[in-house]
Amino acid sequence: MDNIFYVNIGESQYRDWDDCRQYGFLAAGGSQRRINQISGLEPENLVAAYLKGSGYVGIGLVEEKAVPIDEFLYKGLSLSKLPLTKPEIFTRAGQHNICDHLVRIKWLVTADRSMAKWEKGLFASQNVKASLSSQPTTIAFLEREFRIAFDSL
Secondary structure, three states: OOOEEEEEEOOOOOHHHHHHHHEEEEEEOOHHHHHHHHHHHOOOOOEEEEEOOOOOEEEEEEEEEEEEEHEEOOOOOOOOOOOOOHHHHHHHOOOOOOOEEEEEEEEEEEEOOHOEEEEEEEEEOOOOOOEEOHHHHHHHHHHHHHHOOHHHH
16 A cells, blocks of 8 residues: 555645546645655545645546646646636746646545534644555544545556
């Protein structure tokens, strides 16, 4: 289970879970440290998307490495052409050292923010990305709540 990662959605004025869910991505930006973390995700990695203050809202499979937002396409279209909840995600586009970088995710199962999965004692971090390999309680919780088996993915 070395390929399962916690990813903090980092909702803000630039980013919204509903956009991530609808258009198949996770994002990070604002600093090189955050960009490096999201860029460390590799195709075939599994991700558990975490919404701060709510809980876990999705399990997905990384399909492509992260790219700057102005290079990310959804069904052949730039996200700038689509009705985003937070179009502000493009505020820093073109500034590749701080703009949001998006990693393409194939969502296996998701939940609305109002149905986020959480209980005391689960793993959460301020980091963009962290390995869940040493978090058996959190992994078992995610498997139970999202009705998936990471070993079979």
